Amino acid sequence: MGTWLATIRFPDGTCKYARYSTVVEEMYHPLYAECSIGGDRGEVAGEPLPGRPELPRSAAADLVPVVIDVESYNDAWHALYCPRRALLAGPFSGFHRDRMQAEFELARDEHGVRHLGWSESTSLCGRPLTGEPLVFHDHLADWGPMEPPEPIEPVEVIDLYADWDEPDMCRACLLTTVAVLPERDVVRPDMTLTMPDRARTAGAGWWRRLLGR
Template sequence: MPITAGSVCRRNVVAATGDDPAWRVMRVGRWLATIRFPDGTERYAEYSTVVESTYHPLYPEVCRVGETLPSGNECYRDTAVGEPLPYDRDAPLSPVGELVLVTVTRQPDDDVWHALYSPSGAVLVGPLSGFYRYALQEDYDLIRDGAGVRHLCRWARPPAVCGARPDGERSGLRFPPPGMHWSEETDGPYPESPPAPDLFAEWNAPDICRPCLLAWLRDPEPEPAPAAASEPAAPSTWWTRLRRSWQA
């Protein structure tokens, strides 16, 4: 089965569009997402804070607060407008070297992250939300192979997501949250998590494994793997439960 842009991004969030009744309910939490391309071009989309995702289609223009919407009403929130840009979720995913690294900024808190855009289908492949950073940090670490390439490894041990078996230095990315049952009286101070990096910002870095990042986009929530004997399984957290609800 060929890999399409739609098969990748649908695994990251529930597949909804402006015509979906469920999406109309979610519109109460819609905000503007701005997608910036390397050449300075900007495209706009709707972002739902209900399910934390950017949605297709993309739009060429934006109506700012206080301006007049195409409907004639006053714009009370920055809104993507204009003729929806055509896209094809079923188009084959562009070759790895042709995927475009874009920057996504979404309101209301101006969260910024990097994502991949597939020109073949004019589709924002993902990540579709900046929360992906915490998803990676919960379960994954980066481990270098003999050539110095960093691979994404679940549970901080080989094999890597791409299938390689790196055995080098770990980056220390992984931080499984202690969970809601942590007691400072019995367990000590609540652990402080390290910064959650925007790994897709390093898409063009020579030492990052691109197949690992793409494979994670296709399957961000694989079947749980058993924990090592010396390592207890990470507890379920709010972010884990949210990701699973997307795929229900």
């Protein structure tokens, strides 16, 4: 199995490290405090850090926003670290952004807060969306590998987890995306996800990766 070094950067400037699988295209636990750089790629080093996956996740206000980048990918993404579990809460792959834009609409409620939803009327957290609909959903993804009958301008890739601390972003909607998007977003410490499983859960945005988006 091919792996790259994933670096998790915290707001205070500290880092933790993990392995990123090129087979299932996501990083996985455990986390490490050290890494070694040598040859054509880095590697985690030392003993794995203890995690507490059996504990309930920290409250949303206590989750720590982090930035994850993977060697050779040159495409960092924003995620959340759970202090209580001492583990990442997700997303575990930069491709999570593509799936969010392929699956969800983005709109404001009556207070101006941005929410994600299956439509522009109801949010993932259950609030009615009566405010301004926003450009987010990439309708190109609806066509999969087929060409739409008329040219459609693709939507810029947007990383909403980068807005975790913004007062107009609904945290409950963001956290729900990790649970409701395809199962391969769930970290398996033993990495038993097979290639057929990966193909089954790849989601509507797979073809955009083929095009380099």
